[in-house]
Amino acid sequence: MPFGGETSRRDVLKAAVAVGGAAALSACLEQADEPVPTGVSDPTTLPERQHAWNDYIRTDEHGNHMLPRHQVLWYLDLPHDGPPTADEQATLESALRTLDRAYERSHDGLLYSVAYSPSYFERFETALPEDLDLPQPRRLSDFETPEFDTQDVLVHFASDRPDALLEAEEAMRGERDTANATEVSATITDVLDVADRRTGFVGAGMPADRQDVAGVPEGDHVPEESPLFMGFVAGFVGNQATEDYVTLESGPFAGGTTKHVANIRQRLDDWYVEDTYDQRVDRMFSPIHRVENLVEGVGANLGDDNGLTPEIVENVRDHAEEFGVVGHAQKAARGNRDDDGNVRLLRRHFESTDDDVASLHFPTLQRGISAFEEVREAMNGTDLTDVPTIRQRVNNGILEYIFVRSRGNFLVPPRHLRSFPTPEGRTVGE
Template identity: 30%
Template sequence: MGCPYHSNGNDEEATDGHADDVNDGSSVSSDRGIERRSFMKSALAIGGASALTTATGLYGTPETVSAEGGDRIGAEARDNRQHAWDGFETDISEGGVTAHPSHHVTLHLNYVPGKEEEPSAADRATVEEVLREIERHFEWASEGVLFTIGYSPAYFDRFDADLPRGLSPKGKVVKPGLLRPKQLIDTPGVTLDHEDPHADEAEVCLHLASNNAQNIMAVEELLWGGEAEMDGDTVEFDATFSGVLETAGNGSGRPTEYPYRRTGFAGHETITEELESDTDFDPDRIPDDPEAELTMGFNDLYRNSIPREDNATIFEDQNLVVPHPPGAFAQGTIQHVSKLDIDLDRFYDENDTEGRRERMFSPDHTDENTGTVGENLGDSSAPGDTPLRELGGETDKAEQTVDDYDDAGVAGHAQKLSRARFDLETRLTEEGRERLSGSERDELLPAEERDDDLDGHDGNQEAEQVLLRRDVATTDQETPGNLFISLMRFNPYMAYIRQAMNGVAFDSKAFGLTGEDRIDDEKIGAGPDSGIVNYLETKVRGNYLVPPITNRALPHPQGEEVDVSVKRAGENYRVTVDGITADAIEDGSVRCGWFYDVNRAGGAEPRQVVQRGNRTTFVFPADGTGVDTAPGGSDGSVRVRFLAKRSDTGRPVRGTAEILQTASGNAGQKGKKGQKKS
C-alpha cells in the first residue's frame, strides 16, 4: 500500500478551519482524488504519530473528544458490560440493527513482567487508570471510541487458581469453558482440509472501534506515552501501558504490524475503495448498491439473525444442559477473534447473481423476495413466509438444508447457520429464572419470547443466532478478508456454528435441542455448492474472556468469597462481613443489593461502616438496594450480593446471602450466610 498522503505545500484540502495546524504543509493530493474516508482508512492501516498528525491537521478533532477530560461514563450506565455497544451506536442498518462503527483495530498484547508472574496490584491500578483515561477523553459512542479488553487462556495460565467452573480452560475441555485456540481449531468439523489456522498466543486483546479513525489513532498513541492534539491542546495520559502491556510480537512497546495489530472497516464505499487500493481484486464486480455491506455483495445485518447483547452476556445462573456458574465474571462475555481470507475472484468467477444469492442465503431466496443484494428482505433474512428457524413450528429452511442440497443442488450459508439457532433465552437454571422473574422487577427478565413482526416468524422469535457478530472487512496483508470478531455466552458456540457452516454431520442435540426441535443432519460437505465456506480460509483464531467493567483490569481468575449476614434494621440493611477489615477494602468499591443489580454495577453504597475486630458491618439504605422489590426463589427468599474490591490486590470480594421477605417488608436471614466459591 502506498502512503496515503504526501507533502506538496497545498493545505486547501483542510475543510474545517484547521489548515494552520497541518504538519509541514502535508495534505491529501487532490489529483489522486483520495476522499476523506479512504484517506482515514489508509492512515489507520499505517498508524503511527505521523499519520495521526496529518489526519488531525486535515480534518481536525471530532466533537466527541475532550482535551481536558470530562465525566467518564460509569459501569452502571452500561450494565457493567464492556460489550455494551448497541445502545451507543449511532447508525442503523437497512436490516434494522445498529451498524458497526466504520473503523476497527485489534491490538494483541502480553503482560510485560512475564508469563510466570501474577499481575501486581500496582499494574492492575495502572491498567484501570489507562482505560478510564480513554473514557474521560473520548465519548462512549460510535463517534467517540468504543472498546473492550479481553484475556486469553494463556493469560490465566499464570495463576494457581482456576477460572470459575463455568469458564475454566485448564485440562479437559469443560463446556462452556474458555477454549484454548488450539482446542477450537482441533475440534472435529471446525477446520477444513484447505485450512491451517494459527493459534493466537497473545494474552490480551484490546478492540478499538470508532466512526472517526483519528480517534483510534489518538488512543493508540496515548496508550504508550505518546501525544495527541485535541482542541488545539497537546494531551498525554498520566498513566500508560508502557512496561505493563506491550506487543505480543517480538520487541516492546505498541503493536505495529499484523498479526499483532489488525485493522478492519465497514461501509460499502469504504470497502470498494480499499479493495481497489490495497488488493488485486476488481471492486467493480461488487454490486454498486450502498446496502451491499459485504465484499461478497450482500447485506448481512438483519434483526432476526443478530442476537441481543443480553444473549451474548455471561449470566450468573447460566445453564447449558447443566449449570455453569461464572463467578465474578457475570456480565462479561467471551470474544472470538479470527482472520479470514476470502477468495473473491473465484467467488465471482464461478457464480452469477442467482448463484451468489443462493449460496449466501438459500435456494428459496429469489430476485423477487430478496433482490440483488438483499434489499427486498427488510429486517428479516427469511425468504418470504418461510422462516429460517422456528422452534415447535412447521418446517423451516434450517430443516430443509439437506433436502435442498440433494434436490436443488445447493444449500445456502444463512440456511446452514440457522440450524445452529436455538432458544438462547431459556438457558438459565430453574432457580435463576425464578430469581429474575415476578415481583416488581419482572421487566429485567430476558423474555422467553420476543415479540416481533418479522417475515417468516410467528410473532415470537424464540430461536436466535448464537453469535453476536462485530466483524468487518479487512485488507490486512493486501488480501480481501474478514476481521471476524464475535461475542457469545458459551465458547463452544463457535465450534457449533462452524460445524453447521462447514456442512459436516450436524446434530443440535449436543446443545440441548431435542424432540421436534432437534436437527440431525447427515454430511453435505464444504464444496462450492455448500454455502460460501469453500471461498473462505481461516488464518488465525483466538478466544478471550471479556470481564465485566468492574473486573476488567488484569483480572484474577477468582473473586474472594466471604461469609456475610444480612439483617433489616429500620430503613437500612446491616451487612456484616467476616474475615475482612474496612481498611483492606478499596475506597468507593463497596456495593450491596439484589444480586442482579450488583452484578450490573448497581445497588447501594454504604452510609456507615462499623469495625469490630475482624468483622466489619456496613449499613446500606434499604431503598437503594432494590431488595424489597426484587423477585425471590421458590421459597420467597431474595438473593443479596455484597461486592467490594481489595485495596492490596484489586481482587473482587463477594459475599452472598438469601433473606426471607415478610409481609411488613422486613427481612430475615435464611440458611447459610456464605456461598461456596464457584
C-alpha cells in the same frame, strides 16, 4: 507505505487506520472539521457491560445496528512471566480511565473493550470456574489450519472517526501527552507489549473503495452499497443475539461475555468472475431466496431479518438434493437457535486489507465458546457431503471462497474487572 510522493491525499486517508501512527493521524486531523465529543468525568458511571455497544452506535431505518466504520484490534502480551502485579493493574486502569474521560463512548467518539485469553488466566495458580466455557482455541474442521492467538489480552477499538481512533491509539502507546485534550498520565503500553495490530472497516462504500487487494479480482466487482467484500449486507437485528442474551448471568464474571475472533482470508475470483448473481444468492442465503427473488442487490431490501424461515433452515438436506447447492446462512442457522428459538451468537465482523489481502475479522460474542463452535460446525456442512453434488468446499455455502487463518478465544469481563482480572473474579491486588 502509501505515504509516497505520488500517492493522492484520498489514498492516504483511505489507508490511514490500516497504516496507523502519527503521520496517518495528522492526515485525519487535517481533514476533521467537527470536534470529537468528550467522555465522562466519572468513568464508574459507564455501563458494567464492556460489550454493550448497541445503544451507542447508529441504526439504519430498519433498526439494524451499524458497527463503527473503523476498527482496530490490539493483541497484547505481558512482558514477564507469572501474573500481573498490583502496580500494573493500577496503571492499566488509569490508562483506560483516560480513554473514558477523553472520548464519548459512542460511534462518534470511541468504543472499546478489553478481553483476556485462557493463556492469560494460566498465569495464575488458581483455575477459572469450571462452568466458564472458555477453552483454548482449536481447529474447528479438518479442512482448516489456523494459527492460534494465545496472546494475553485483546483490546478492540472502534469508531466512525478515524481521527479519534488513531489518536486514542497514539495516546495509549505513549506517543502523545493528550487524548482529545485530556492529559495522558498512563498508557496501555506501560504494562503490555503490542504483539500484533490488526485493522479493518465495515460499511457501505468502504469495501468497494478498497477492493484493489489480493483476493478480489481486478475490476470494480464489489458493489458500492455493500458493507462487505462479498457484496451483501449481514447482521440483521432479527438474526443477532441480543446483548442481554450473550451476557454471563452468574459466577464471578457475571455481566461479561465470551468472544471468539477468527481471521478469514477471502478469495473471490470465482465468486465474482465465474458465479452469477443468482448463484451468489444461492450460496450466501439459500436456493429458496433465489427462487422466490427475496434478495435485491446487496440485500438491504430484506429489512430487519435475513428471510430464513424455519422451513428453509430445516430443509437444508432436501435443498441440497433438489438444487445441488446449500446456502451459508441457512446452514449456519441450524446451529444458531436455542431450544426456545433465541439466536445464540452476536456477530460483529468487519473487513480488512491488512497485508494487502482481503480478509474478514470475525469477532462473535456468546455465553460460551461452545455455542460458537456448534454454529461453525453447522456452517461446515460436513454432514451434507454425502449428497453427490455437495463437496466439502463446493456448492456448500461460501466455503469455496473463505479460508480461516487464525482463531482466538477471550473472556470480556464486566467493566469492574477489565484491568487484569484474576480467575476468581477479583482484580490483581484486591
